[in-house]
Amino acid sequence: MPQPPKRLTPSNSALDLFGSEVRRYRVLADHSIKQLADKIPYSPSFIGAVERAESHCERNFAEHCDNTLDTRQALAHLHDGLFGDKKDGFPEWFRKWPGVEEDAGTLKVYEPQVIYGLLQTEEYASTLLFGDREAIEARMARQAILAREAPAPPRLVYLLPEVALWYDVGGRQVMEVQLQRLVEAVGPRLSVQVIPNGAPHPGNQGTFTLATMPDGEEIGYVETAARGIMMDRRKDISKLKDKFDAMWTQALPVNMSVDLINNTIEEKWKT
Known part of the structure; x- marks a missing residue:
């Protein structure tokens, strides 16, 4: 039997929150990870790692997910808010x-x-x-x-x-x-x-x-x-x-x- 998806706690970190939202929109669109990977230029393993809060991603990833999952730019907007387009945390x-x-x-x-x-x-x-x-x-x-x-x-x-x-x-x-x-x-x-x-x-x-x-x-x-x-x-x-x-x-x-x-x-x- 396939293992159940990792339980996420969005309040733990920015990565957890972003990963949980990617998973939520993917499930709402009735896509498996593989189905999403077939439509965007990222591998199933990378998508899974983002969803499990085990990997960061570029804003481009959020944009591709938005376009495929019809989120009305929700993930790109969230990415900007959480990661500041990769500027926060830098001198x-x-x-x-x-x-x-x-x-x-x-x-x-x-x-x-x-x-x-x-x-x-x-x-x-x-x-x-x-x-x-x-x-x-x-x-x-x-x-x-x-x-x-x-x-x-x-x-x-x-x-x-x-x-x-x-x-x-x-x-x-x-x-x-x-x-x-x-x-x-x-x-x-x-x-x-x-x-x-x-x-x-x-x-x-x-x-x-x-x-x-x-x-x-x-x-x-x-x-x-x-x-x-x-x-x-x-x-x-x-x-x-x-x-x-x-x-x-x-x-x-x-x-x-x-x-x-x-x-x-x-x-x-x-x-």
Whole structure:
């Protein structure tokens, strides 16, 4: 017999409320999860995860559900109210960047100290954000772009130094699960490459991301001690591209990086 759907408590969180409303409108429209998935560009597993409050979603998901389930934009309106179109929970200077991530065709990322936000587990993010639920949910919401089906997720190239695998964020169990998440994330459109400890590279000055948009426009994001800065001047972008390419030449191939991450889990973080 199929298991009964998970009981939701909408008052628990914004995710629970949104998921319960997606389920309510789907049931009112007499659609199964599979029937809904056949009509929108999202998989049954993703729809189920949203309904169970186990995954965030983009506003586009709400819009597709609205159109298919004839809700008169109820879910998009609710999404805006709960998640602020993915702006709530972000510092003012960061608010434009999630939209760039969402539209980008390619993201090239270097993160020297902690795991990149789009690949963080909720427990790892919670430690870094000191349990701030609004900020945690906003960070988790950004990750929906990696699970979408249409348009295709951005091509993500992620470089990190080996020492980032060693920093204790939240304890052994959190680190074990986080590094496993890195390994599991690798796929046709997502690569994780580790720069071995001791390899010379110009990446010690801080975090940066290069986004290439579908029309070829390039936008950079650089973090400083005080704030993040978006930039699109050709001279600035050229410097970031040169720095990324220099580090890329020092990084291990993906398969060797995965082996290194797995070895680090076994040797340092296995619980």
